[in-house]
Amino acid sequence: MTMTPIDPAALDPAVWTATCLAQVERAVAELRRGGVVALLEGDQAALVLAAETVEQPALAALQTASAAGKKGEVRLVLTAERAQTLRKRGLALPANLPANLPADGYRLLSVAGNLAAEAVRQLADPTVAAFDAKALGVAAANDVAPAFCRGAIELVKAARLLPAAILVLVPRAGLDHWVDIAFRLEARDLTHWRRNAAANLRRVSSARVPLEGAEEAEIIAFRPHDGGKEHLAIIIGKLDTAKPVLTRLHSECFTGDLLGSLRCDCGEQLRGAIAAIANSAPDGTGNGVLLYLAQEGRGIGLVNKLRAYRLQDAGADTLDANLQLGFGADERLYQPAAEMLRQLGVGAVRLLTNNPEKVTGLAQCGINVTERVPHVFPSNDHNERYLSTKAIRFGHMF
Structure with missing residues (x-):
């Protein structure tokens, strides 16, 4: 998987105002409840x-x-990943869609x-x-401005819905x-909004919370400027930031962390990681x-992760299930983790991970990863294929 380089200009807090963030959040909430929102560009609008x-x-x-707009046309925008899946199922789309989208x-x-809901x-x-x-009766089209198409996909992803919109x-x-x-x-305001929201966090609360196996622990909550779900930093012991700090990035997993699911190794x-630190x-x-990041299911959300599980039960592996849903292989962002580390005074880390993309992602966000520390656990009968997919794909x- 290729990481997209971060454009520092795109993360300038001055680009985003409270008004812009409020507009996005209102639009996201309206889409989740089945309402209509509008994207604007020039003298046109897209519902x-x-x-x-x-x-x-x-x-x-x-x-x-x-009909009132004298266009007489309804369009459906999908991610390229979802369109590829539909073409395989017989939808009349161009045959030259690339394999690596x-x-x-x-x-x-x-x-x-008159297409039905x-x-x-x-x-x-x-x-x-x-x-x-x-x-x-669906066919390919190319008569809607890219800003509208990309903006619509960005909004429904922000709403943690399937990435497709009318x-x-x-x-x-x-x-x-x-x-x-x-x-x-x-529409142009959506170009970098997710990265900006992810990179602009503020510390909102903290408390000492003794943990099993780590009694000297403190939990610090960081809230994104868009008002979204908080990310947590679990400080174990006293940080010595004069040298690289042993660090784990852990994306929340309701099923594994809380319920003890055997489908993954997250719990x-x-x-x-708490014991190792x-x-x-x-x-x-x-x-x-340990940074506990609000990015369930590699960033697709809990509901979509459950959908992915159904697809896996039908034969897809972890990666293909995400693509069939219309998501990328991994939708997580590393800006929140990097910003939390900076606010904690941590500039260099020994990263507790098996995932080389985490090393690359943190480095691209300005954190020096001096060492990758392996973090391996035995498989079981339920997660053996999942772990094999992690390794191979x-x-x-x-």
């Missing part, structure tokens, strides 16, 4: 409806808006003006009942009839930090 939450009344309203790529489809959900969700893709172009001047001003935002990695000091108090080093 956006998340494919996963679409219901017939909202879809009918967009179909009416399409970019994580931020998309495909635009024209759909029938259920059909839209079928196109977006690979876990629904099988359907005849050819019978839906688009209808209307004149900006006539937008009052369709979308309240609170749910409109400039063992979490508790093992505690035992890193001669007196057993530790000298290190993700390049993890066991």
Whole structure:
């Protein structure tokens, strides 16, 4: 997997105002509840409806808006990964889609003006009942500005929904009839918003919390500027930042960390990392930090991770399940971890990981990784294939 270099200019806090962040968050909430939002560019606007939450009344309203805008067209934007899966299922898309699709790529489809909400959900969700893709009358299109397509995908991903959306172009001047001003935002504002929100964290609370196997522990909560879910830093012992700090980046895993799921090794990695950091000091108090990051399921969210599990039960491996859902192999960002370390005064780390992408990701965000410390646990009958996929397809080093 190729990491995209970080553009420092894209992370300038001055680029983002409280107003921009509030607009994005309102739009995300509206999409999650099945509402319509508007993206703006020049004298045009695109009405956006998340494919996963679409219901017939909202879809009918967009179909009416399409006719009123004298476009007469309804479009569906998908990630390139999801479009590739649909083509394999018989959808009439160009045969020259590349095998290795970019994580931020998309495909635009024209759909029938009377397409039902259920059909839209079928196109977006690979876990629904099988359907005849050819019978839906869907074809490739290229008549919507890239800013609208990318912006729509960015919004539904931010809403932790499947990455697919209905688009209808209307004149900006006539937008009052369709979308309240609170749910409109400039398409260009979405270009770097996720990275900016991830990189701009503030410390909001902390407390001493003795842990099993690490009694000298403190938990510090960091909240992103967009008001999203907090990331946590678990400090074990007293940090000595004069030398590289033993550090673990752990993405939250509700099923593994809390329920003890045997499908993954996350719970063992979490508790093992706490023990390893505690035992890193001669007196057993530790000298290190575990960053507990709100990026469930490699960044696709818990609901989509459960969908991925269903696809894995049907034969897909971990990576292919993500691609079938329309996500990249790994949607996580490393800006939050890097910013938390900087605020803790940590500039160099010994990284407790089997994943070389974590080493690369932190380094690209300005943290010096002086050593990769292996973090390996035995497999079981339920996660053996998962760990094998990690090694073979993700390049993890066991």
